[in-house]
Amino acid sequence: MMKVDILDIFSGKLTNLRNIMIEGEVIELNYRKTKNDSLIIEGTIFDGTSSMYFSYFDENEPTYKVNDILELKGSAAPNKFNQWELTFNPTKNGVKKVGTKQPKVYDDGSEEHRVELQTFSFMTEKRGAVPVSKYFEVAKALGHKAVAITDVSVAQSFPEAYSASKKHGVKAIFGMTALLAPQTHMVYNNEKRLLTSDIVVFDVETTGLSSRNDHIIELGAAKISNGKVVDRFQKLVKSPKSVNPFIEELTGINDAMLAKSGEDLKSVLEEFNDFVGSSMLAAHNAWFDLHHLEMAYIKANIDVPKLIVIDTLKISRKIHTEGFKNHQLKTLAKKYDIPLHNAHRACDDAEATAWVLIKMIEKLDAVDIRDTEELESFKTDINPLIEFPNEITIWVKNQVGLKNLYNIITDSHIHSLSSMGSPTGSNRPIVSWDLINKYREGLIIGSGSHEGMVFSNALNKPDYVIAEEMEKYDVIEMQPAELARHWWHNERTETDKEEYIIDAWKTVYRIAKEKNKFIVASGHAHFVEIEDALLHNILIYSQLPPKRPHFSRKGKMEFPFGPAPFRTTKEMLESFPYLSKQEVHQIVITNPNLLADRVEELSPIPLDEKEFPKLFTPKIDGIDDKFRELAMKNARKKYGNQLPELVESRLTRELDAIIDNGYAVIYMISRDLVKKSLEDGYLVGSRGSVGSSFAATMTEITEVNPLPPHYVCKECQWNLFFTKTEEVLSGFDLPPSFSALLNSEKYTEEGINYFVETFMENFNITDKDKMVISMKNHNPKVCPQCKKESLIADGHNIQFETFLGFDGDKVPDIDLSASRC
Incomplete structure (x- = not known):
């Protein structure tokens, strides 16, 4: 077999x-x-x-x-x-x-232990594959003294992390992975020039996205003078790197064309310099084209000239705020009725962009933007949410930082939701540098993972761009190269070789050391055991809606994500073979432990003396008296001015506990919400344990009555409670007619005797047979006292402790289902 x-x-x-x-x-x-x-x-x-x-x-x-x-x-x-x-x-x-299956025995493989500074739990939607408590359990087993919690955009795992920290004796470093909108420019390398000056619009076609590792295969340009396109430039460029099938399909350029018609890079750039002369430049998404051009000068051993470059993409995003589904060149060309032939060929793209720029300069002139300085300042109102965000790491240093992190989370969730770059297409909270700097006190800002701007720049941009970006961070993060393994298996990503990933991390380390930055290594953990990598990839794969095709998804079996387990110290020490042992020890063990030592031990929420969360309720003058008066008023309205002892004692006990613990305002706010919804014609369903609070019933929050089963008259308030039998567990089980309580097929003899004796006591009757006859003759729903058909059955026998605990000090959780409030 x-x-x-x-x-x-x-x-x-x-x-x-x-x-x-x-x-x-x-x-x-x-x-x-x-x-x-x-x-x-x-x-x-x-x-x-x-x-x-x-x-x-x-x-x-x-x-x-x-x-x-x-x-x-x-x-x-x-x-x-x-x-x-x-x-x-x-x-x-x-x-x-x-x-x-035997429990795993964990071995850190090192006498000195590291601290993991990036972990992602279930609270990171469709990425994290374990509960946050698991990280603390494993950290304890490995001998690590602290763990950082860095879920994306949320702090939802903080309470569980705090409990796990206490349980296992491992410090919790509270933090977050934030989605940061990059700072943008209308004009790069700006100096004041009139927008009516000559402008050379250029475009490059390349072997890939990285200006460091890929190469220009076509350079095209169109010169604008006096509001017209007056000249064109187009050259194919020989490349030391082959054109992959994706680029060939996109551009129509292949290796054979370059071998036949391609020219030497240096001669092409020298001719381009002559074509440009003293003109400034422009490009659509200049961030890409500019740095490819700068790196081309470096590769050709030519001094890089000062390139003043206008970004037509950013201008479009600023002035075209309505009627544009995107700001791609083909969209703009269509809107302005400009022909675009051979899209993704440099000369044709450059000429179409030139005519679009001419149209947009006319629009800028209409709002008094006439030179590059005015144009750059014009960007201040640009919505940062239209930029693709990158990840950064935020760690909380102290109580001030914790509050500031909460401020950042709140602000971004309310004011900065965007679907740009979202794998699921749904909105995500985005932060800006302005928001970070506003609340920076008490926080430590890290450069993020391989999804961060520092690493992206190290993979794609010149050194000066990387160095400028590093200035913004307190800590520069490094990670094992294999975390980005899925990139070098996919020609559509930023790199297609493992060596490029390693070279990028080498560049990060080199420039960070040159700038004397604090460097740490983190494992970017999304799960604990390497066996869970499959589950992680399934989560990643499921980020897109079911209708999206397989080829467009991440986490595919043929291109699985790089493994992101909770790595041991030994595994991390082996993850940076390009550094010396001393350098690796510093970034893996020494510096992460120093960062952990800088962080205070905190509770994510204020606690009282019993270690329970402290509730901060709104303060409203006279609310306690108003709450008590309303509850007592409604109780007397239902059960009579002389309340039954059972009703009065239950209500008084609840009211005292609720008021003494400061919860009356919560009840009254809930009551007002219910009242407003009902007045507007929308029913409200109270859910959960609030039905166990008689005070909630009497303040009109819920219709559930938690008292023992009973009859009560809506007219004269006559009432009768059944407190000592299990024959009737709910008032809804009480029959409309008293005669039904004598049914021996439904109730036991003991139960029937209890019913009769309860009625005898209520009516002060000593003759049992007389009482039985009276019950048999009872008409359904007729009150025995006022003789009106106004008798109802109520009460579900729920203890108050179910809702607010034995001392009434449990924070009330009032769940309401309303169509509208």
Whole structure:
């Protein structure tokens, strides 16, 4: 019998699914009796490649349990009882326990321990693959003294992290991965020039996105003078790097064309310099073209001239605020009725951009923007949310920093939501440098992961751009190169070789040392065990909606994300082979521990003396008296001016506890919301344990009455409570007529006697037979006191402690379902 991987069963690699064997860990197990008293045993088994549902019949309960290792022999087939899921069906003797999964023994592999400064939990949507508490458990086992929590854009895991920190004795460093909108320019290398001056609009086609590792294969330009395109420039350029299929398909340029018609880079640039003369430049998305051009001068051993470059993309985003679904060149050309032939060929793109710029300069002139200095200042109102964000890391240093982090989170969630760069297409909170600097006190700002601007620049831009970006950060972060492994398997990403990733990190380290920056290494952990990499990739793959095609997704099996487990110190020390042992020790062990030491031990929320979260309620003058008066007024309205002792004692106890603990304002705010919704004609459903609060009932927050089952008259307030029987658990079980309480088929003799005695006590009657006759003659819903048809049954016998605890000091959680408030 052939042993197979579960993944091969699902992938279709196997043509015969009979007489096969699988082996793996039981991760789920259930069994139940069938009609013929045999057992159906069902579960899920995981073998490291995938998991599979199994099902079989047996006379005996299974002798194995969850976490045991099973060997299953049998066949796989669709199961009609489980939505036709492919299910493994073991033969009669085909189930064998071969072992038990042992708890993992963690070994950090080093006497000195590091501190992980980047972890992502379940609270990072469709990225984090473990609960935050798991990081603290593993850190304790490895001997690490602290862990940083850096979920994307949120602080939702902080309370759990705090509890895990206390439990395991590992310091929690609270933080966040923020999505940062890059600073933008209308004009690069600006000096004052009139917009009516001669302008050379240029465009480059390249072998890829990196100006450091890719090469220009075509340089095209169009010269504007006196509001017209007066000259053109176009050259194919020989490249030391082959043109990949994606670029060939995009541009139509291939290696054969370059071999035949391409010219030497140095001669092309010298001719381009002559063409430009003293003109300033312009480009659509100048951030890309400018740095490719600058790096081309460096590669050709030509002094880089001062290149004053206008960015037509940024101008469009500023002046075209309505009626434009995007600001791509083809969109602008269509709007301005400008022909665009051979898109993605440098000369044609440059000429189309030139005519678009001429049109936009006319619009700028209409709002008194006539030179490059005015144009650069014009950017101040540009919405940062239209830029693609990069990741940065924020760590909280002290209590001031914690509050400032919360301010950043609040502001970005309210004012700065954008879908730019979102893998799911949904809005995400974006931060700006203005917001960061406003609340920077008490925070430590890190340069982020391989998804950060520093690394992106190191991969793509000249040194001076990297150095300028580094100035903004307190800490420069470095990471194992394999975290970006998925990039060098994909020609559409920023790089296509592992060596480029390593070279970029080398560049980050070199420039950071030159600038005397504080450097740390982090593992960018999204899960704990390397086996969880599959789950992480499934999460990444699922970021896009189901309708999106496979090729457009990340986390594909053919291009899995680089592994991001919680790395040991030994693993991290081995992740930077291009640095010396002393350098690696400093960034992996010394500096992260120094950063952890700078951070104070904090609680993410204020706690009271019992270590419970402290609630800060609004202060409203007279609210306690108003709350008590409303509750007592409604109680008397329902149960009479002389409240039954049971009602008065329950309500008084609740009111005292609620008011003494400062919760009356919460009740009154909730009451006002309910009242407003009902007045507007929208029903409100109270959910959860608020129904156990009689004070909530009497202040009109909920219709659920938590008192024992009882009758009460809506007219005269006559009432009768049943407190000592389990025969009736809810007022809704009380029959409309008292006679039904004498039904021996429904109630026990003991129960019937209790009902009769309760009525006798209420009516002060000593003759039991007389009372029984009176009950038998009772008309449904008729009050025995006022004789009106106004009798209702109520009460669900719920204890107040369910809602606010034994001392009434539990923070109330009032859940309301309303259509509109």
